[in-house]
Amino acid sequence: MTQRPKNKVLQETASIDRDSFEPAYAQLANILRQSMAEGLLRPGDQLPSEAQLVKRYGVSPMTVRRSINILVDQGVVIAEQGRGTFVKPVAMKAATFHLGQLENLFGGATVQLLEARIVAADERVARKLAIKEGKRTIYIRRLLWNNDEPAFYHREYLIYDPTRPIVEAELEVTALQQLFSGSSESLLKHGEINIESTLLDEEEACLLKTPQPMAAFCFEHLFYDFDNHPVSWGWFIGRADRMRFTTQVGLLLD
Amino acid sequence: MTQRPKNKVLQETASIDRDSFEPAYAQLANILRQSMAEGLLRPGDQLPSEAQLVKRYGVSPMTVRRSINILVDQGVVIAEQGRGTFVKPVAMKAATFHLGQLENLFGGATVQLLEARIVAADERVARKLAIKEGKRTIYIRRLLWNNDEPAFYHREYLIYDPTRPIVEAELEVTALQQLFSGSSESLLKHGEINIESTLLDEEEACLLKTPQPMAAFCFEHLFYDFDNHPVSWGWFIGRADRMRFTTQVGLLLD
DNA sequence: AAGTGGTCTAGACCACTAT
DNA sequence: TAGTGGTCTAGACCACTTT
Numbered sequence: 001m002t003q004r005p006k007n008k009v010l011q012e013t014a015s016i017d018r019d020s021f022e023p024a025y026a027q028l029a030n031i032l033r034q035s036m037a038e039g040l041l042r043p044g045d046q047l048p049s050e051a052q053l054v055k056r057y058g059v060s061p062m063t064v065r066r067s068i069n070i071l072v073d074q075g076v077v078i079a080e081q082g083r084g085t086f087v088k089p090v091a092m093k094a095a096t097f098h099l100g101q102l103e104n105l106f107g108g109a110t111v112q113l114l115e116a117r118i119v120a121a122d123e124r125v126a127r128k129l130a131i132k133e134g135k136r137t138i139y140i141r142r143l144l145w146n147n148d149e150p151a152f153y154h155r156e157y158l159i160y161d162p163t164r165p166i167v168e169a170e171l172e173v174t175a176l177q178q179l180f181s182g183s184s185e186s187l188l189k190h191g192e193i194n195i196e197s198t199l200l201d202e203e204e205a206c207l208l209k210t211p212q213p214m215a216a217f218c219f220e221h222l223f224y225d226f227d228n229h230p231v232s233w234g235w236f237i238g239r240a241d242r243m244r245f246t247t248q249v250g251l252l253l254d
Numbered sequence: 255m256t257q258r259p260k261n262k263v264l265q266e267t268a269s270i271d272r273d274s275f276e277p278a279y280a281q282l283a284n285i286l287r288q289s290m291a292e293g294l295l296r297p298g299d300q301l302p303s304e305a306q307l308v309k310r311y312g313v314s315p316m317t318v319r320r321s322i323n324i325l326v327d328q329g330v331v332i333a334e335q336g337r338g339t340f341v342k343p344v345a346m347k348a349a350t351f352h353l354g355q356l357e358n359l360f361g362g363a364t365v366q367l368l369e370a371r372i373v374a375a376d377e378r379v380a381r382k383l384a385i386k387e388g389k390r391t392i393y394i395r396r397l398l399w400n401n402d403e404p405a406f407y408h409r410e411y412l413i414y415d416p417t418r419p420i421v422e423a424e425l426e427v428t429a430l431q432q433l434f435s436g437s438s439e440s441l442l443k444h445g446e447i448n449i450e451s452t453l454l455d456e457e458e459a460c461l462l463k464t465p466q467p468m469a470a471f472c473f474e475h476l477f478y479d480f481d482n483h484p485v486s487w488g489w490f491i492g493r494a495d496r497m498r499f500t501t502q503v504g505l506l507l508d
Numbered sequence: 509a510a511g512t513g514g515t516c517t518a519g520a521c522c523a524c525t526a527t
Numbered sequence: 528t529a530g531t532g533g534t535c536t537a538g539a540c541c542a543c544t545t546t
Contacts, residue, residue: 023515037443039480049531060517062316065533073327081532082524090444189291190344190504197451197469197494213467215451226293240451250444277534303512314536319514335513336543 016057024059028067031057036076036087037251043089047077076251090250109151114141114207118160125157128222128233136160143207144236150208151242156234191223197240204237215240270311278313282321285311290330290341290505297343301331330505344504363405368395368461372414379411382476382487390414394488397461404462405496410488445477451494458491469494 014031016024035041048056053064068085071077079085119139126133137157144152196218205212219236268285270278289295302310307318322339325331333339373393380387391411398406450472459466473490 025515037480042480051530061519062535063516066515068532079532080525082526082530084525084531190502193501193503195499195501197471197497199453199467199469213453215453215469217451226291226296243451245449247447247449248444249447279534305511315538316516317535320534322513333513334544336511336545338512338544 016059024057025063025066025070028053028057028059028064029070032067032071033076033251041087043087045087047085047087049084109144109146112143112145114143116140119157121157125233129157129159129230131159131230140234152236152238153204153207154234154236156232158232159230189224189226189228191221194218194220195245196220198237200237200239208237208239210239217243270313278311279317279320279324282307282311282313282318283324286321286325287330287505295341297341299341301339301341303338363398363400366397366399368397370394373411375411379487383411383413383484385413385484398490406490406492407458407461408488408490410486412486413484443478443480443482445475448472448474449499450474452491454491454493462491462493464493471497 014034016027018024020027022030032041032047041047047053047068050061050064050068053059053067054061057064068077068079072079072085076088077085078088117139118136120134121129121131121137123133125137126135129137131137138160140154140156140158142154142156143150144154198216198218200208200210200212200214200216202212204216205214208214216237217240220234221236222233223231225231268288270281272278274281276284286295286301295301301307301322304315304318304322307313307321308315311318322331322333326333326339330342331339332342371393372390374388375383375385375391377387379391380389383391385391392414394408394410394412396408396410397404398408452470452472454462454464454466454468454470456466458470459468462468470491471494474488475490476487477485479485
C-alpha cells in the first residue's frame with residue numbers, strides 16, 4: 001500500500017458565492033468534485049471532515065452533509081461512520097445506458113400490425129405471465145417503421161381479459177411506446193427489460209430487410225400492472241447497426 | 255384527460271416507528287412508495303404537501319423534504335415549485351443495467367497475452383487517443399479466460415510513454431479489470447464505454463472457440479487519466495450467450 | 509393572498525472508530 | 528476520549544404558482 005497524507009488542504013481560492021443562483025450545497029459538491037478531477041484528492045484520500053468544511057466554507061452542517069450526500073449518491077466518495085469520508089476509486093458495478101437514440105426510434109415510429117390473434121398459452125408463456133397453461137392470450141406481431149425503414153420487429157403475448165374487449169387502436173400502441181411517451185394513462189406499474197445480443201433468423205431478417213447473418217439487439221420485456229400481475233411478455237428485435245448504448249464511468253464534471 | 259381527485263388521504267395506519275433502526279426519512283419514503291405501489295397514489299396524482307406530511311407523521315420539515323428528495327432522485331415523483339409534488343408516470347429515458355455477471359467474468363479471469371508490440375498510430379487511433387498520427391502506441395491483444403473457457407478477446411491501444419517503461423505485470427492487467435476490481439492505484443479518472451452488438455469475425459470466433467456465425471457483445475472503451483488525456487482505447491469482445499443485461503423500469507419496492 | 513416547494517441555519521443527540 | 532459521520536429538530540426566508 002502506498003502511503004499518502006491522510007488529509008489534504010484544498011485550494012483556498014474556492015469559496016461559496018452566496019449571490020449565485022447555484023445553491024450552496026451544489027457549489028460545495030462541485031468544489032469537492034473539482035478537487036478530485038484535478039487530482040488534489042485522489043482515490044483513497046480522506047475528505048476534510050464535516051466540521052472542517054463547515055468552518056472553511058461558512059455553511060451550516062446540514063448544508064455540508066447535503067453536499068457530501070450528493071457525492072455519495074454519485075458514487076465518487078464513500079462515507080464511513082466514525083472514520084471519515086474517502087474518495088472512491090473508479091469502479092463499475094452498474095452502468096446507466098442512455099437510450100436516447102432508442103427513444104427517437106420509438107418516438108416517430110409508425111406501427112404496422114402483422115398479426116393479432118388469440119392463442120392458448122403454452123408452458124413457456126404460462127410461466128412468464130403467471131397463468132395456467134392453455135389459458136387464452138393475445139399474440140401480436142408488429143413491425144415498427146421509422147423513416148420508411150423497418151426498425152423493430154415486435155412480438156408480444158398479452159393477458160386476455162374478457163371483461164375488457166380489445167380496442168383496435170390499442171393494437172397499434174405497445175407497452176414500450178407507452179414507456180417512452182410517459183403516458184399517464186398507463187396501466188403499467190413496473191417491468192423488467194433484458195438486453196440480449198442475437199442473430200436475426202430468416203423471418204426477422206426478411207421483415208427487417210437486412211442481409212443475413214446480421215447482429216441484432218433483442219429487448220425482452222415483462223410488464224406488470226398495479227396488482228403486480230404480469231400483463232405482457234414480448235421482444236423487440238432491431239438490427240444492431242442502428243443502435244448504440246453509451247455510458248460513462250468514473251468522475252463526471254458538469 | 256381523466257379527472258382524478260387532486261389529493262388523496264393516505265392510509266392512516268402507517269406511521270413512523272421511532273424505535274426502528276430504519277431512519278424516519280426512509281420510513282416515510284417507503285410509506286409514500288407503498289401508496290403508489292398499491293395504487294392509492296396513481297400517476298399524475300398530487301402528493302400531500304410538505305406541511306401536511308409534517309403534521310401527519312410528526313417529523314420536521316427537513317425530514318419530509320429528505321424523503322421526497324429520495325423519491326425525486328428515484329424518478330418516481332416530480333416536484334414543481336409552487337405547484338406541488340406529483341407521481342410520475344412510468345417512463346424510460348435511461349436504464350441502469352447491472353453488470354454483476356460481467357463483474358464475475360472479469361473477477362476470476364486469467365489473462366493470456368497474445369501479442370504486445372509498439373506500433374505507429376494510424377489516423378483512427380491517433381484521433382481517438384488525441385495524439386499525432388505516427389506517434390508510437392502499445393498495441394496489446396489478450397485473451398481472458400474464465401473457468402477454462404475463453405471469455406473475452408481484448409484489443410487495446412495504449413499511449414506509449416517513454417518515461418514510464420512498461421512493467422511486464424501491467425500487460426496482464428487491463429483497464430477494465432482495474433475498473434471492476436476497484437483498485438485504488440488506478441491512474442484512470444474516467445472513461446466512456448459503448449456497448450454494441452456484433453458478429454464474431456473468423457479470428458474472433460477461432461480464439462473464443464465458437465461456431466460461426468455467432469452474436470457477440472462488444473465493449474468499446476476509452477479511458478482518460480487525471481489530466482484528461484486519453485490513455486487507452488480498445489474493445490472487449492465476448493460471445494453473447496454468456497451475458498445478459500437487465501434493468502427495471504417503473505416503481506421499485508424493497 | 510395563500511399555498512407550494514427550495515434552500516438554509518445552528519445547533520442537538522447518537523453510533524461508531526481510533527488512540 | 529476525541530473525532531467522525533448519521534439523523535433530526537423547529538423554525539426561517541425565498542421563489543414560484545394558483546386563486
